[in-house]
Each structure stands twice: as C-alpha cells, then as structure tokens.
Amino acid sequence: xxxxxxxxxxxxxxxxxxxxxxxxxxxxxxxxxxxxxxxxxxxxxxxxxxxxxxxxxxxxxxxxxxxxxxxxxxxxxxxxxxxxxxxxxxxxxxxxxxxxxxxxxxxxxxxxxxxxxxxxxxxxxxxxxxxxxxxxxxxxxxxxxxxxxxxxxxxxxxxxxxxxxxxxxxxxxxxxxxxxxxxxxxxxxxxxxxxxxxxxxxxxxxxxxxxxxxxxxxxxxxxxxxxxxxxxxxxxxxxxxxxxxxxxxxx
Numbered sequence: 001x002x003x004x005x006x007x008x009x010x011x012x013x014x015x016x017x018x019x020x021x022x023x024x025x026x027x028x029x030x031x032x033x034x035x036x037x038x039x040x041x042x043x044x045x046x047x048x049x050x051x052x053x054x055x056x057x058x059x060x061x062x063x064x065x066x067x068x069x070x071x072x073x074x075x076x077x078x079x080x081x082x083x084x085x086x087x088x089x090x091x092x093x094x095x096x097x098x099x100x101x102x103x104x105x106x107x108x109x110x111x112x113x114x115x116x117x118x119x120x121x122x123x124x125x126x127x128x129x130x131x132x133x134x135x136x137x138x139x140x141x142x143x144x145x146x147x148x149x150x151x152x153x154x155x156x157x158x159x160x161x162x163x164x165x166x167x168x169x170x171x172x173x174x175x176x177x178x179x180x181x182x183x184x185x186x187x188x189x190x191x192x193x194x195x196x197x198x199x200x201x202x203x204x205x206x207x208x209x210x211x212x213x214x215x216x217x218x219x220x221x222x223x224x225x226x227x228x229x230x231x232x233x234x235x236x237x238x239x240x241x242x243x244x245x246x247x248x249x250x251x
Contacts, residue, residue: 012082015068019076030073037066049209095119117152129153141205143194151198160199167192221248 018025040062047055071082096119098104099112106112120132129152133145150156157163170192174185197204225244226233 011064011068015065015072019072025069028069028073030070033066033069037063040066049206049213095123113148114152117149138205140190140194140208143191144198144204147195147198157195157199160196163192163196163199167196218245218248221245 020026040059044056044059044063047059067085068082071080071085074085075081094101096116097112098115098119099106104115106115117129121129129149130146133142133149137145157166167189170185170189174182174189177185194204197207222236222241222244223233226236
C-alpha cells in the first residue's frame with residue numbers, strides 16, 4: 001500500500017477510536033471545534049511565514065486532524081463522510097481544470113484563473129462573483145480577494161497608472177475629510193492601495209505582516225535596551241528610543 005494512504009488510514013482509525021473512547025473527543029461538536037480550527041490555521045500561517053519545515057509539518061498535522069474530525073462528525077450525522085469530502089474536492093478540481101482534464105486550451109495562469117471563476121459561477125449555489133468570499137474573512141484579505149475575483153470577469157482598471165491615480169484621489173479625499181467621513185475615506189484609501197498592490201503582484205496581507213514583524217523586532221530591541229540599562233520604557237526619551245530603533249534596523 002502507498003505509504004501516504006497507509007498514514008491517512010491510520011489517522012482515520014485513531015479518530016474513530018478517540019471519538020468512541022476519549023471523554024473530551026466524544027463531547028466535541030462542529031461549534032466547539034470551530035475556534036480551535038481557526039487558531040490552528042493561524043499557527044500554520046505563522047509556520048509558513050517562518051519557513052520552518054518542521055513547524056509546517058507539525059501544524060499541517062494538527063489541521064489534518066481537525067478536517068478528519070469534522071468529517072467524522074458528518075458521518076455520525078449521516079450527512080457525509082471523509083470519502084464524500086475527498087471525492088467532492090476531486091470532482092471540483094477535475095471540473096475546474098478543463099485544460100488538463102478536457103479539451104480547453106489556455107495560454108497562461110491568468111486564463112486559468114478566469115476560467116476558474118467562470119466555472120464557479122455556473123455551479124449550483126454560486127449566485128454571484130463575490131458570493132464565495134467569506135463574510136468573516138479578515139478585511140485586508142477580503143479586499144484583495146474581492147478585487148481579484150471582480151478582475152477575473154473584466155471589472156478592472158486598464159493599467160496600474162489608473163490605479164495609482166485612484167490612490168492619489170483617495171488620499172486627497174482623506175486629507176480633506178472631516179468627522180465621521182474620515183473613517184470612510186480612510187477605508188477607501190486602504191482599498192485603493194490593496195488594488196494597487198494586486199497590480200504589482202504584492203500580497204498586501206503578507207506585506208503588512210512583514211512590516212508588523214519588523215516593527216515588533218525593533219520595538220523589542222528598545223525594550224531590551226531599557227531593561228539592560230535599568231530603565232523603564234517610560235523613562236527613555238524619544239531620542240534614545242530612535243537611536244536604538246535605527247541600530248536595530250541595521251542588524
């Protein structure tokens with residue numbers, strides 16, 4: 001037997017045993033597992049960004065466990081089982097890759113993405129281009145996904161120069177806005193910057209996360225310096241903080 005199939009079968013067997021014998025596992029529901037799955041997904045995201053293959057392998061295993069758990073609960077409800085889940089995604093992949101499993105010809109990845117979105121719209125239950133974007137998705141990621149999906153059906157600027165003009169326009173409107181309108185205009189400005197990032201093939205969420213990590217590293221350098229000199233952060237002057245910050249930038 002293929003070692004991959006053997007390993008997956010082992011996981012399914014252990015899941016059956018835990019669901020039958022373990023007091024904690026027996027109590028779990030889709031609802032109780034949901035927030036844990038979200039946490040595991042973020043842990044996998046951290047591992048992917050770190051590039052640590054051992055951590056990636058570990059977090060993938062944790063996520064596999066959750067997926068198998070949901071399939072087990074589905075089987076107990078006579079709603080679906082893991083075979084239904086896997087066959088369903090296999091059929092979807094075959095259906096949405098007619099350039100591999102059919103007679104469609106594509107010239108590049110952009111045509112593949114366009115075909116994918118068109119095929120999704122034809123499938124039962126997909127009532128609109130943006131209907132598949134989860135409402136609970138983080139706003140920055142959601143903005144990028146909505147823009148990308150809209151672009152796949154032709155709703156897009158003709159070039160990145162037009163997009164940058166829109167960024168300039170939104171920046172000016174933000175500067176001039178007052179009161180409650182300030183928040184709305186700030187949202188418009190962020191949305192336009194996300195769109196420009198898409199044209200440059202920059203993932204805005206990845207870009208912001210890298211900046212977050214830089215900020216964290218440099219700010220923690222200030223904290224470490226304060227501790228080493230026996231000072232509290234509040235006792236440091238802004239000039240002292242800036243000096244340590246600049247030093248951290250060079251490392």
